[in-house]
Amino acid sequence: MGKAYYPILLDLQNRICVIVGGGQVAERKAASLLEAGAMVKIIAPEVTPRIEAWGEEGRIGLRRERYSPGMTELREAQLIFAATDHAGVNAQVKREAEELGTLFNSADDQESGGFIVPAVVRRGRLTVAVSTSGASPALAAALKRRLEAVFPAAYEPYLELLHDLRTSIQEWVPDTRIRQEMFRGILAWPLLEVLEREHGEAAAGWKSLLLERLRRDPSPAGVERTGEWLLEQVRQPGSGGDSGHRSDYRSNPG
Missing domain, CATH: 3.40.50.720 (NAD(P)-binding Rossmann-like Domain)
Incomplete structure (x- = not known):
């Protein structure tokens, strides 16, 4: 060993x-x-x-x-x-x-x-490192290539969004237990799927929409409802964080 x-x-x-x-x-x-x-x-x-x-x-x-x-x-x-x-x-x-x-x-x-x-995969704030402790650098490089497929480029805007959501929730919600429940709920959102489909280009628009909804209802239930709303947007053809969906949200705040 x-x-x-x-x-x-x-x-x-x-x-x-x-x-x-x-x-x-x-x-x-x-x-x-x-x-x-x-x-x-x-x-x-x-x-x-x-x-x-x-x-x-x-x-x-x-x-x-x-x-x-x-x-x-x-x-x-x-x-x-x-x-x-x-x-x-x-x-x-x-x-x-x-x-x-x-x-x-x-x-x-x-x-x-x-x-x-180690061999490293970087996606913005995300760093994934793998090492064979020097036993086989070739294997480490092969595992890196696999990880590059597991963590596509969309993880960079995804993590930025998670960071911004987390920062805002920390300001709005003083209870640590409730905050942690909200953070776990956000991870169940199909947000990464959205960013992969749109190549991260609409991240700013989605950030504005999601923060607006959570600001109105900063709670675990609010996170769940926002996740359901986001899933509906994903299922709509041509969905994205644009002005059209912003007006749709305002008329149907959920």
Whole structure:
């Protein structure tokens, strides 16, 4: 049995992350770190065209040198990645990271580092991560492809809507138990189905309609009635969060 890892999501906004290496693996790691808002610094004598462009644009710090122990970048780093083609260099980076007490990840020997980067599916606020604890990165990648089909793009506007509904209900309903019942009821709505069908394009219109109804009746019963109303809209041809349905709602507030 291998290591037991502790899963965690890190806030890397404006935190320094150093990558030793400038090839395709380093490029993929840098891309995901930039997406997370990290301050990325790369140390490598040769880099991919994309990494070169990032350096020219000022998106990353780029030091075009071979790695050697004692470089300032590693002393500043919160995370260190070794992504070179040379096992000896990666091992040397690992030793320095351990001496500095900095979490380290190695591209060529994931289990030797202090953490593993999982395969990730992102849909806005939704993050789904899967890892084989380093046993089979190929399987992790295959599972990621399956998860991309399970969680379509509509989850991004769906989660934004859930967030907005939750925030409003927290303002309107002081009772925690009632709020939780309402949150569970909202998950039974066919809202994701609506957004999938409309490719998320009508999310703002639906948000306005749903908040208007819940504001009038902020209760579990109100959530249930709104869900029934939403189901009726789904069954109507050409339904959507547009002005036509807004006027229909006002004449039939339920």
